[in-house]
Amino acid sequence: MVYTKHFVIHTFDKLNNACGYIENAEKTIVTNEDTQDHLAHLFQYIANDEKTNMKQLVSGHGIIDPTNAYEEFKFTKLRTAFQQKKGYTLDLKKNKLVPPSLTELERKNAVLAHHLIQSFSPDDNLSPEKIHEIGYNTVMELTGGDYEFVIATHVDKEHIHNHILFNSTNLKTGKAFRWQKGTKRVYEQISDKIAAKEGAKIIQKSPKNTHKKYTMWQTESMFKQKIKSRLDFLLAHSSSIEDFLQKADALNLSVDFSKKWATYKLLDEAQIKNTRSRSLSKNNPDRYNYEAIGERLKENTTSFSIDEVVSRYEEKVMKQENDFDYQLTIDAWQISHKTDKGYYLNVDFGFENRGKLFIGAYKVDPIEEDQFNIYVKRNDFFYFMNEKNSERNRYMTGETLIKQLRLYNGTTPLKKEPIMRTIDQLVDAINFLAEHKIEGKRQLTMLEEKLIATFSEAEETLDHLDEKIIQLNNLGKLLLEKETQGGTEEIQKQLHEILTDATLSEFTFEDVQGEIESITLSQSLLESKLENTRNEIDKLHEIQAIQSQKEEQEKNMEPKI
16 A cells, blocks of 8 residues: 545635646745645645646546646536536526625535545656556546546655545536545555555555554454463463563563553554453453463463474464465456455456455465465455445455355355364364373363364264255255246245245355355365364374383383382
8 A cells, every 4th residue: 555645625715826826837836834735725736847747747537627627626516506506696687697606615614625645655666657647547446537636746755646636526416525434445445456556565654643543453452352362372381470471572462460450562563552451351351460360370280481382372373364264266367466465356246346356465375377276264354446436345254255256257165164173273282282291181181072072063064064955955946946937936935945034036046056066065174174183183092002001111110119
């Protein structure tokens, strides 16, 4: 994402110097001492000859003359007021309509125009002409081409930047552009997508500008989950408070026990404010406080080195990041372009709603020259951008993305059942305890009991998937009958016997067949996971039995006193 800003313009006197300056640029002194002064000279500032290569980098959309944009913006608003019969009065003496004054158009603090800034890194190696093109395409996509605008590319500073002014009045409908809470984010993502395609780099905002954003992230619990994850891991792998503090430092977690409530802060994240322990667990506010931690650590009987703990935690985090609910193979033509951080995919999201969305590189594996595997979680969120109409931009879940991509190329996704994740976690824990020769069998026994219970749950899952396939097959037969023979009313009655509240219009035969294929793959994967896990546990038991016999033999060979 390039660095972006947005300002709103409420009064015509902020723009009233434009005409005079454009007609005689030499007589106008442009200053930029503060935001208010800057906005008062917007048109003259953005079209400054010295900044724009003598206006070669100034262009517009929906206007006749970019150097006369102020007047054209104004008359668009007057034309709209006339069409809507607002503000015009009849002069009986002259028998002609008198337009509303500019003051009347400014009533109720109306937004007259929007000012966008788009800055680029000096390392981008992009020409001013290319940056101008990026800015033009960005505002065209943001506004759908329904709002007149002027854009000027400034080359007077180390970072080349675009200034964009677009009229708030829609050229077609006369309605005002609605800049809502999320519009700035939409603007940034469109800018990011278009600029990244040309190789532009990110310009980081200063802490002053992003403090509010960081604070918002904290209130949304972005950091709390990471803190809890590290604390839970430390509680299981520390032997004392002192050991806990040393390992917390190794995991980049700041801990302060000096006050009534312990506080924590991630040292490897952009966390500004400390997080109180009581906010980490609603059901048990004391869970991560000093006294509770001390009591919990008394239960641990095994010691782990700091290096072991760091290595194990990093492995855990990597597995979590690489975990997935769906795997789908896509073709090269489904990828718009690649950046150093990931890929932009071509996606259809409903009828006549084509656009792009970004997916991180860590979720994509190139497998062949023209194919890629993508891995997403059911509740991942991706931002879909319609290139022609930003009002149709939407967030979609990982589950929806997989469905859309499957419809796009006909490939069957692999759906990973949640129970498989539980099996993996238990097997990892059992192997870890076995590798470190934990004294006492209580922990190992409890984990194996949990694994046995999980196996039973997995068998129930397989039975449920069998039932689901039967249900889908019956649904498929009804849909096929509807397609080939009609008789919708009778078929609807039969459908209610399978799915009580469903209607035929909710399904297509192709969707049902795709779901059957996906579930069949999931069954196969889960059955294979169960078989492999049983074999791993059997081997572990064999090794443990041999080790136990060897220890018993060595004990018997010891000289008796």
